[in-house]
Amino acid sequence: MGIHLMLALLSCLVSAIREQGNLNLITQALKAVGRKMEVIPDPTTVHFHLPNDLSVRIHREYDDFVTELTSKFPHEKEGILGFYGDCWKIFNSLNSLELKSLEEPIYLFGQFFQKPLECLTLAYYLPQNAGAIARKYIKDPQLLSFIDAECFIVSTVNALQTPMINASMVLCDRHYGGINYPVGGVGGIAKSLAEGLVDQGSEILYKANVKSIILDDGKAVGVRLADGREFFAKTIISNATRWDTFGKLLKGEKLPKEEENFQKVYVKAPSFLSIHMGVKAEVLPPDTDCHHFVLEDDWKNLEEPYGSIFLSIPTILDPSLAPDGRHILHIFTTSSIEDWEGLPPKEYEAKKEEVAAEIIQRLEKKLFPGLSSSITFKEVGTPRTHRRYLARDKGTYGPMPRGTPKGLLGMPFNTTAIDGLYCVGDSCFPGQGVIAVAFSGVMCAHRVAADIGIEKKSRVLDTGLLGILGWLRTLA
Secondary structure, three states, X not given: OOOOOOOOOOHHHOOOOOOOOOOOXXXXXXXXXXXXOOEEEOOEEEEEEEHHHEEEEEEOOHHHHHHHHHHHOHHHHHHHHHHXXXXXXXXXXXXXXXXXXXXXXXXXXXXXXXXXXXXXXXXXXOOOEHHHHHHHHOOOHHHHHHHHHHHHXXXXXXXXXXXXXXXHHHHHHOOOOOOEEEOOOOHHHHHHHHHHHHHOOOOOOOOOOEEEEXXXXXXXXXXXXXXXXXXXXXXXXXXXXXXXXXXXXXXXXXXXXXXXXXXXXXXXXXXXXXXXXXXXXXXXXXXXXXXXXXXXXXXXXXXXXXXXXXXXXXXXXXXXXOOOOEEEEEEEXXXXXXXXXXXXXXXXXXXXXXXXXXXXXHHHHHOOOOOHHHXXXXXXXXXXXXXXXXXXXXXXXXXXXXXXXXXXXXXXXXXXXXXXEEEOOOOOOOOOOHHHHHHHHHHHHHHHHXXXXXXXXOHHHXXXXXXXXXXXXXXX
């Protein structure tokens, strides 16, 4: 058999496939289309390898994680329990609610009357960031830097720029039932969803590149493909970033005021350099974890291009993905497209090999001696690769705040200023990460269902709520 070039995904970015709770959105989506996946429990979400020889494993069991972290920082035990305790308050509040659109007032008011304490808890933390909360409890600079690294995995920015609600969803979800890896790789999730949708009567068009959104008297009524075909519908939902949606798919149209405000608060995060490799199994020690985060020498390099390294080894959990005696490594690190633009083909390929070799040598020195000589297959992707295949401007990972945001206040929801057009994905509330993006999809589906008459709707309440939400975003 061949090697499956499967992105293992750093588990802390992946919503657990589990039965309990309301934040198991992937499980709910699969169930909705009649699908269920076989999974493998991951005992360690991520193994951090950090400056000053700080090594921390994020264990599946929360108590085991706290025990390990407090053993490294015994003088900060109360602070650790305080910060992560606040994370659990937020997570438990979210997990107790029926998650639907925050732009739909009948649902929102109903949830408030049923769960007032939980709703008020979320409202309290909505404008706050993880770094500010951490500093209320913790003084040790190295421990605060560790929390920066925890948040960087979520958002590609430090804790002071990471909304507390986003951080809490990820930092607690990994322990609530644990992270479970789908047999056959995470690509099976998309495949199962697609098969289930088709079985339910949907049609999915592949190789159908949308070039523009069609407007009729200011209302979105359809899309035009690169091959000239046109499709019309009552509702248009864009999964492109807001930059791509309003800058390319609606090119030539005046940018709505709320999108101007969004672009004042957020910029495009960098993309990634990705390395997929097949290696000889003997190069990895027997107790190797599936997921690693490496920052060797200086905390200041955390957010720098190529400064930190993400590593996933899916064959640790599912050996069937590679031939006997082989492992798959997916290595990725932040990189900006500006480093790769304008290069002739030969220089582009040479630079890919050069940068990849440097990253591999760092892993060889820190984790796996002999790694370079054990490689049997290697494929390198750059931000240009991400831009081409993901159709994201500059290959961006998603939005990141220009400065210190007021939590999630500046993040737009699913409705837009264009009648009939909705946005979904990581440039919508609540932002980056698989759980957050899945949440945005659930919210959008509910809002659309209300607008087309499937769910209850009040026009008067709608107008009032959307006005309030728009005003709140201006506070960011």
